[in-house]
Amino acid sequence: MNDIVIPRLNTNDATYILVEWLVAERAEVRAGDPVVVVETSKATEELSASADGFVYHLVGPGTECGVGAVVGQIRPQAAAVPVPAPVAVASGAAATDLVITEPARALMAEHGISEERVRALGRRVVRTDAVAELVGSATGTVALGKAQRAVADVVTASHRSVPDAFVAMKVRVDGALALGRELTRRERCLVGLPELLVKAVASLEPRFRHCYAALVGEDRLRLADAAHVGITIDVGTGLRVPVVRDAAARPWRDLATAVMRYRLGAMKGEADARDLRGANIVVALHTDDAVTFAVPIVFPGQVCAVSLGATQRELDLADDGTVTARTVVQLGLAFDHRVINGREAVQFLSAIRELLESPAGLEPLG
Structure with a gap:
């Protein structure tokens, strides 16, 4: 069994926010696959699986996590065993509350996007890509996705x-x-x-x-x-x-x-x-x-x-x-x-x- 641990991502923050899980509970992953997104004060970062196996969530989206916190586990097989319930959101908000990352809020403020418009997207977690879609709909532009940006870097x-x-x-x-x-x-x-x-x-x-x-x-x-x-x-x-x-x-x-x-x-x-x-x-x-x-x-x-x-x-x-x-x-x-x-x-x-x-x-x- 391998723990999914919050690493130190920068020198400015002692805690980070778990934004979203990229894989479902008990989904199979391979070492190197991205499994969870956490937010720092400056950006969002993907954490990858350290081993092959099946993912178990121990912490729910919106939770504030310190460096070294165990937020999930990767087990060698998807066994029918009890799994601890995900930790509640640290801020005390209900699990159904909207989570907006800090970079997304900064983009909202820059372009005058209200929280009501973001909430209307129907997403549990809102990152900068979602806000960029709203900005694009207003300006007639479309942001390149992460995969395409990676291709663009290689081509360039x-x-x-x-x-x-x-x-x-x-x-x-x-x-x-x-x-x-x-x-x-x-x-x-x-x-x-x-x-x-x-x-x-x-x-x-x-x-x-x-x-x-x-x-x-x-x-x-x-x-x-x-x-x-x-x-x-x-x-x-x-x-x-x-x-x-x-x-x-x-x-x-x-x-x-x-x-x-x-x-x-x-x-x-x-x-x-x-x-x-x-x-x-x-x-x-x-x-x-x-x-x-x-x-x-x-x-x-x-x-x-x-x-x-x-x-x-x-x-x-x-x-x-x-x-x-x-x-x-x-x-x-x-x-x-x-x-x-x-x-x-x-x-x-x-x-x-x-x-x-x-x-x-x-x-x-x-």
Whole structure:
């Protein structure tokens, strides 16, 4: 059993307010997941789980908590055991009273937002994002959410620090799609183009080591120990880039199961911080219908990223004049021109294309 303890968040405050629980009573969490929000005199802070397990609330929203106070527990299993009732709000207010954080009150005062308007939102706890919505409705603006602000920070850092270039190729994938269907039946898990592409990209690390390296200073590279492939997942709740570690060594079933777990986690709004760290190359998926190709972001600390567009059907004219239909995709490669030159970028992308167009060479990789 692990206690959820209020840490010292700044040197000015001896106590903080527990604003809200981010997970329900007895919900399962993983180490690193945010579980509770507390308020200091200057800001709100999220506290994360220190271990895997099930969350138990010991303190209710609105409670004033001192440094070192135990506000909850993480137990190894959700057992049917008595749980202490959450501590009442320290101020003596009823549990149904509205809790407005100090930063939210400051924003209300700045923009003349009354408590009645805030109360009409119907929220138990009001933070700055809720007040920002009210401000936006009056000014015709919308505040970016926390997840999107995090994406913006990464994109800004990328454009500031990575002098990227881009190349794209058309790839025939009828054979790869047939292999995916065969592997799906055989392994009893979904193997599609994204999984095949992750495996193809990972398998090329020994041949193109610079593409998986990290630039150190101005003139040195730190080579990777293996291909740890990040894969972009966006189900409308913000971009996530979980990592398939040592993807070249993983059997097809293991790789596909990991990717599916990441998709399901994104759909449920769940995330394990450990799954989001350590990528040395990224596969960016843009597979919505009619998306022909996309230029991916090269994340800071990496030197290239591969993009996958949606499948397209087209007619192919053979040398003998025969016309057939085929399925193609556009593969793109954004790369740091300080590390990778255009010729090497084309060779790397061509090697990926060759694997996808030759299932006989792709299947044994898993």
